Amino acid sequence: MRLTVLILALLILTAFTIPSSAGEPKNVPIKHFIVLIQENSSFDHFFGTFPGAKGFPENYSMPVDPSDPRAGRVRPFKLPYPNTISLPHNKKASSIAYNGGLMNGFIRAGNMYGLNGTLAMGYYDRDTIPLYWNLAEEYVLFDMWFASYRGGCLQNALYLYAGQMGGYEKESIPEEGFNLRTIFDELDQKGISWKIYMANYDPNANYTDFKARVMLTPKYSQIARNPLLAIPRFVHNKTLNSRIVDLREYYTDLKQGTLPQVSFVIPSPYCGHSPTDIILNQYLVVDIVNALIKSRYWNESALLILWIDGGGWADHVTPPTNFGFRVPAILISPYARRGYIDSEIRDHTSVLKFIEWLYDLPPLTERDARARNLLSAFTFSEPREAVFPVELAGEPVDSERNRVLRGIITSSYGFMLIGVAFLIISAFFYRVRRKNEELAWAEVREADRVNIVSLFIASAVAFILVYLISILAFNLSVTIAIIISLYAVLAGLLILLAFLVVMNR
Incomplete structure (x- = not known):
């Protein structure tokens, strides 16, 4: 009788210690x-x-x-x-x-x-x-x-x-x-x-x-x-x-x-x-x-x-x-x-x-x-109902608000770039008119055309670089990105003001 009980005990113990087959987890609900x-x-x-x-x-x-x-x-x-x-x-x-x-x-x-x-x-x-x-x-x-x-x-x-x-x-x-x-x-x-x-x-x-x-x-x-x-x-x-x-x-x-x-x-x-x-x-x-x-x-x-x-x-x-x-x-x-x-x-x-x-x-x-x-x-009992995380106080990475802010930053730089081009060309022709030299674009000297185009390209490159920095900063902090953008706008206005002063002397 004792031998039978011992054999049964060993069989039960073995059943609970048999390892899982390859790729299969233990008999628990976590898969x-x-x-x-x-x-x-x-x-x-x-x-x-x-x-x-x-x-x-x-x-x-x-x-x-x-x-x-x-x-x-x-x-x-x-x-x-x-x-x-x-x-x-x-x-x-x-x-x-x-x-x-x-x-x-x-x-x-x-x-x-x-x-x-x-x-x-x-x-x-x-x-x-x-x-x-x-x-x-x-x-x-x-x-x-x-x-x-x-x-x-x-x-x-x-x-x-x-x-x-x-x-x-x-x-x-x-x-x-x-x-x-x-x-x-x-x-x-x-x-x-x-x-x-x-x-x-x-x-x-x-x-x-x-x-x-x-x-x-x-x-x-x-x-x-x-x-x-x-x-x-x-x-x-x-x-x-x-x-x-x-x-x-x-x-x-x-x-x-x-x-x-x-x-x-x-x-x-x-x-x-x-x-x-x-x-x-x-x-x-x-x-x-x-x-x-x-x-x-x-x-x-x-x-x-x-x-x-x-x-x-x-x-x-x-x-x-x-x-x-x-x-x-x-x-x-x-x-x-x-x-x-x-x-x-x-x-x-x-x-x-x-x-x-x-x-x-x-x-x-x-x-x-x-x-x-x-x-x-763990409890490993019946699975309980999921509890979703609370709504956060800020904005998600790809929230509608942040997409709008990113769009505003992008649009602002685009409009600024168009404005720079317009002001550069306008300032040049204003200077020409002041000297009573009513010239069409085709009559503008090649050197002056090169200067205008070069200035526009330089401005475009500068604005693109600052834009990229703003977007990169946006991924770290919306506030930092907006601050950089505001400083960029201020710097752009000061540069244009200096340009207008020089062009109209």
């Missing part, structure tokens, strides 16, 4: 896992005043200079604007901020780099980031999630993709690229579908591009956020490289029923990195989240919004050994606990742990082998 990668926010920076979370301690303040008490202290303050300068958050600056675990050197780090270090104590709340607060209230907010490395984006991305950084601590990309095994190698080997969706994806921006590799162009950020582009096989193998695509394919895949089982989404440049507008960042996140909620995939998906580094913003919690600073993370799923604050200690390798658990993959390194899973954030 698609999406990681939305953001940047540059500490937990206190976004959720320091969030009710129930491990936010600012009572009477919390930070010394301007930990070595000089006379320099004063700064308390957390609410930032009045949605975009700021980028604070230093490389290895050196992070070491200063960490200050042996005292977590009181963030202001000093900023000051040492010639910036206003007190900005590090600034924070946002519901008024500026209603999307993130709304999602945190409805789904799961992790308040003890840490970056994997005390430093910037590249090393933290390596931990997220590979569970290690291979001992590489420089900010630039090595000439030969990286030789690391990643979670995507594991997925590919087991036949599990995956993609990386990147906003404004440039297929030529990879480790073979010298300027991008050594941080001489903005293209570097594409590699730092997606280090697969610094791993030769993912660049040169057409099959692997074809799975790194533009963000527009994410929406297409949702509509056509071709969403892969594992996805990383990188919404650069609206990924929260300063000085981009945090309101515009939220609108892109709203689009990504809402597209999933409205799709056929909602009832079998989980989406994790993860900030990959602290961005130089202050946080009061001392990280565990070998971890970076605390960052926000939000889990969105019909199986996520409602309004739950998860305080278990995690870092970016917990993402690897969850994927490995879901698809029965071996750990990449000891780091992800020891990482805590995400399971405490």
